[in-house]
Amino acid sequence: MRFSGRGLSILLSLLLAASVSKIAKADEPSPKYAEVLSALQTGKNVKVMLDLSRCTTIDGGKPGPAVQGGLVISAFRVTAQNGISFANAHQTVDSSGRAVTEYIRHSLSREGKLTVRASKLAVGTTDVVNQGEFVCELPDGANFVW
Helix, strand or coil: CCCHHHHHHCCCCCCHHHHHHHHHHCCCCHHHHHHHHHHHHCCCCCCHHHEHHEEECCCCCCCCCCCCCECCCCCCEEEECEEEEEEEEEEEEECCCCCEEEEEEECCCCCCCCEEEEEECCCCCCEEEEEEEEECCCEEEEEEEE
């Protein structure tokens, strides 16, 4: 089959349109990411509920610990590289009785996966201890509600 002139031009236009469409779709955020971003940007009271046992460790894909929790997102930031990021810091006492500050960072990727990183800092020290990093699929390990 040979194409020439107008037929070749039409064929090239169709191929170009198809490739641009695929590139645009690859760049589009997941529907859940778009819903969460819209809720945050319109001032809704957004909460995230976590079940780390339904998430996996970032380094080996093992199940996370049997820990559940949640928080209200009071502040957030959006970047092309990290998606929607938000954090929580709170003071508590660890299992050995030391006063610590725990830091929990969350990043919702444009693909719709939530990465949760937990670390702690014992009061009076400068050594941050990593408590784990997990990847949670929506809505199984992490669920956003408003």
